[in-house]
Amino acid sequence: MSANTPKYDVVIVGAGVSGNLIAKEIGLAGKKVLILEAGLPVPDSREEYMENFYLALAKTPESPYPALAGRQGSQVNPVGELPKPATLPTPRATVLSLGQSPETSYLVQQEPFNELHKNDPNPPPPQNPPTDENGNVRGLQFSSTFERNGGGTSWHWLGTSLRELENDIRLKTKYGHGEDWSLTYSELQELWALAEKEIGVSASVAQQEPLEVVGLKYPPGYQYPMQAIPMSMVDQAVSSGVAGLQVPGMLDGQDDTLYDVFVTPTPAGRNSEPYDDRRVCAGNTNCIPICPIQAKWDPTVTLGKALDTGNVTVSYQSVAYNVAIDGQSATRVDYYEWSRDAGGNISKVSKSVSAKVYVLACHAIENAKLLLLSNNWKGIANTSDQVGRNLMDHPLYLTWALAPQPIFGYRGPLATSGIESLRDGEFRKYRSSFRMEIGNEGWNFSKGDPYTTTMDFIQGTNNSNVNPPPGGSGQPVRLGGLKLVEQLNNIFTRQFRIGCMFDQSPLAENRVTLDLDKETGKPNHVDGLGLPRPKVEYGLDPYTMEGFRMAAYVCSKVYERMGAMEFTTNGGGGVGDFTYKGVNYHYYGAGHVVGTHRMGDKPKASVVDASQRSHDVQNLWIVGSGSFPTVCTANPTLTLMGLAFKSAKSILAALGS
Amino acid sequence: MTRAIPPSIPILDSDIQDFADMSAALTGFQSSVLKPALDPVGLAREYYIFAVTQVGGTAMTTLLNAYRAIKAQTARQIADTLLETSGSSPSPQAQLAQSIVAMWYLGAWYVPGVLGGGGFAPPPLQVISSAAYTNGLVWRVMQSHPMGYSPFTFGYWSQVPAPLSSFGVNTGNGGGQ
Numbered sequence: 001m002s003a004n005t006p007k008y009d010v011v012i013v014g015a016g017v018s019g020n021l022i023a024k025e026i027g028l029a030g031k032k033v034l035i036l037e038a039g040l041p042v043p044d045s046r047e048e049y050m051e052n053f054y055l056a057l058a059k060t061p062e063s064p065y066p067a068l069a070g071r072q073g074s075q076v077n078p079v080g081e082l083p084k085p086a087t088l089p090t091p092r093a094t095v096l097s098l099g100q101s102p103e104t105s106y107l108v109q110q111e112p113f114n115e116l117h118k119n120d121p122n123p124p125p126p127q128n129p130p131t132d133e134n135g136n137v138r139g140l141q142f143s144s145t146f147e148r149n150g151g152g153t154s155w156h157w158l159g160t161s162l163r164e165l166e167n168d169i170r171l172k173t174k175y176g177h178g179e180d181w182s183l184t185y186s187e188l189q190e191l192w193a194l195a196e197k198e199i200g201v202s203a204s205v206a207q208q209e210p211l212e213v214v215g216l217k218y219p220p221g222y223q224y225p226m227q228a229i230p231m232s233m234v235d236q237a238v239s240s241g242v243a244g245l246q247v248p249g250m251l252d253g254q255d256d257t258l259y260d261v262f263v264t265p266t267p268a269g270r271n272s273e274p275y276d277d278r279r280v281c282a283g284n285t286n287c288i289p290i291c292p293i294q295a296k297w298d299p300t301v302t303l304g305k306a307l308d309t310g311n312v313t314v315s316y317q318s319v320a321y322n323v324a325i326d327g328q329s330a331t332r333v334d335y336y337e338w339s340r341d342a343g344g345n346i347s348k349v350s351k352s353v354s355a356k357v358y359v360l361a362c363h364a365i366e367n368a369k370l371l372l373l374s375n376n377w378k379g380i381a382n383t384s385d386q387v388g389r390n391l392m393d394h395p396l397y398l399t400w401a402l403a404p405q406p407i408f409g410y411r412g413p414l415a416t417s418g419i420e421s422l423r424d425g426e427f428r429k430y431r432s433s434f435r436m437e438i439g440n441e442g443w444n445f446s447k448g449d450p451y452t453t454t455m456d457f458i459q460g461t462n463n464s465n466v467n468p469p470p471g472g473s474g475q476p477v478r479l480g481g482l483k484l485v486e487q488l489n490n491i492f493t494r495q496f497r498i499g500c501m502f503d504q505s506p507l508a509e510n511r512v513t514l515d516l517d518k519e520t521g522k523p524n525h526v527d528g529l530g531l532p533r534p535k536v537e538y539g540l541d542p543y544t545m546e547g548f549r550m551a552a553y554v555c556s557k558v559y560e561r562m563g564a565m566e567f568t569t570n571g572g573g574g575v576g577d578f579t580y581k582g583v584n585y586h587y588y589g590a591g592h593v594v595g596t597h598r599m600g601d602k603p604k605a606s607v608v609d610a611s612q613r614s615h616d617v618q619n620l621w622i623v624g625s626g627s628f629p630t631v632c633t634a635n636p637t638l639t640l641m642g643l644a645f646k647s648a649k650s651i652l653a654a655l656g657s
Numbered sequence: 658m659t660r661a662i663p664p665s666i667p668i669l670d671s672d673i674q675d676f677a678d679m680s681a682a683l684t685g686f687q688s689s690v691l692k693p694a695l696d697p698v699g700l701a702r703e704y705y706i707f708a709v710t711q712v713g714g715t716a717m718t719t720l721l722n723a724y725r726a727i728k729a730q731t732a733r734q735i736a737d738t739l740l741e742t743s744g745s746s747p748s749p750q751a752q753l754a755q756s757i758v759a760m761w762y763l764g765a766w767y768v769p770g771v772l773g774g775g776g777f778a779p780p781p782l783q784v785i786s787s788a789a790y791t792n793g794l795v796w797r798v799m800q801s802h803p804m805g806y807s808p809f810t811f812g813y814w815s816q817v818p819a820p821l822s823s824f825g826v827n828t829g830n831g832g833g834q
Contacts, residue, residue: 411809481682482685489799
């Protein structure tokens, strides 16, 4: 084969949701595809990942997935030490490294107050970041994390497969805030149907019908692939407990419409019936970090189908670092193929590959990084100057409570229902909208239970706040034997939580850049391959924070109406802590990383078009949730897969098939 | 993962049995759950060896002897005595007993006397093994299953679970047998 004849029609960077789906669709059409995956191969058996999970000290989302070939506790991944990104070929953002200095945090970020003072013998009182002249809080941590391995971050997605609302994608037109999407709702409905079939979504259209009040509509006669997942006992308790509850649109009168609060089952990418040669959900309560039986769809399912076409090849441990451009065309991808010996030494070989079409599908932050790294770190596909900007998440506000009677959490999928009825209304002119996810995992997310409460009653501490000193003074109790059993049973069977996720505003200054020295242009921090690392700047605007204020109010009303006792606490000075209107709040990352290569009709204001094709580079597609102009009110995976279907179609058209 | 190094002291089957019986009283579970007659998992032995490796044979023998001296009492009395639940601050021996309870409940080793802070449990030294995780008693206490290890079938979560008494708890008052 001559050097001028590409072996592949399409090169895809990244073997995650979008990359695998596009590879499958292109492969089915008889075209040749190479996927460059930065990280390790999909393991032969997920038992390997399960063992990592069982043995992990902290069962964080990343815990099953090795940053390297090496289990926690092995020589290359010692217990008690966080891996150093500068030594890793594919470092990733992890929960355990949040708020840490760049020595241990892959993402280079402003360190929170408490972290900066952690070695101070007389630390000043905790302090949250100040508000700037626009009312924005800057210098916050971007708290969402991601994987770099075969299958990608959606190994540990929850499975939530909600559709966006019509007003989610026309926020600007309808409410004068944020951006519109450059797709029609009816086109999205077609794309969602394709994604729901690929994933295998369990839901009932009839059960979703009450959400017509927020504009959720299905085409006539539409049916999901599988019957709905049953509501948990926690869901049932919240659903009956909130009956009749109404809340105003705004707390200060701008929208005093009363909105109904009600619970609906959540469409989920988990099998309620045998589907696609995979098992039925057994309620392992472990969708995040890992489904032990693959009853939950994950991207390796689609990767398997892609490989079955016979037209798709995956090159693992291949980190793309440059997309070469000639005029308005991409001409090759340069990448490092890496290996690591038993002693931890990394070796790399630089390689190149050419194709007719190039697809960047390596996560919203990594896509931005790769675009900015290209052309000798001067960047490509960026005449709009929007690459890396408008970084968004669903910042997640967590509240938790004890129900008045046992409701038996820690059972079933991690979440099976939510309150979706407050996702749309006139209030979106003034504040962020949110959905509310009801958790089935007690206070696991909230307090690190069952560990925290158990240790409290064994040791006589009160980290959980459910073991206060009897009579209000003295020491918390210490228990053993049947008394311990009965007290823990009493607490654990009543625990539940609600997570509120906000339609965060797109802000140009929330952005991913390369961590380069301003004067010398040299990287301040590199990864184990010598590549500059992503620097992330993040903050919240009043529109978004007013949503937090409302969410705190609504959660309290929900608990009050149920007769539940709320235990929510929000600290100060740590990762995710901020103050709004004099009240402390805390947000977590939802892993819904959005906005870094926004879609739009105008090349001057957006990076890709509605097909996720670069405005600047005619044979380059930049895909994934990074294309979302706004983060909307549904979890993003279903929609980002829908967009990947659209991209695959446009790529095939460009290839002339 | 760090494997427990077998201690230099001899390990007698009778010590393992006493350890299991003592653990039953401390945890509130039936001894036959912690150490079945035919034991496919062998956690009592694994935990005994692990604990001895951590704290030394002398501390363990002293605790076991304290148990042996009162083993005729009720499980409730044994637990309250060895854990010193009415005292203001637990002795090192009671802190070892706490770590043994935590080991059975959570499958991990918590260094005796190290308390949590900042709203969370103390960091465990180590998850003892994957079997230790999947056999943690805390999941029985909540009438459930270990997260990531469900023996139940589709839809169970929409129904009330089996009663607590069916999860191996020693609901009697008769001495941890």
